[in-house]
Amino acid sequence: MKKIMILMTGVVILFVAAVVVLMTVDFNRAGKDHVYVQVGEPENIEEDKLDTGEIITTYWYEQPAYTEDGEEIQVKFSAQKQLRQGAYLKLYVKNENEVTSFDEVSEEELSAAVKEAL
Secondary structure, three states: OHHHHHHHHHHHHHHHHHHHHHHHOOOOOOOOEEEEEEOOOOOEEEEEEOOOOOEEEEEEEEEEEEOOOOOEEEEEEEEOOOOOOOOEEEEEEEOOOEEEEEEEEOHHHOOHHHHHHO
């Protein structure tokens, strides 16, 4: 009986740990390459109306981004609000230029090659 209780306690602990990991890990960023971009004007602004009458605005940006080495790639990404023009973003990309997520970063966080390219 004691062995069963120890086994059940172990299973519960593993289950709780798995739930915590799934809730805290952002899989849109895990294992992705990153490039840097300075935000410009949105290329396109889409407005979609939901069944509830609420209007959702999506801002699309298409511009060059740079790897840590200063290599240029073209990226297209969207945001649910208009991004601050001139801000620096760290874009998380997969398959060369497919943006999955982004974070705003300061100029000090950019490598010398990226600063020169931007």
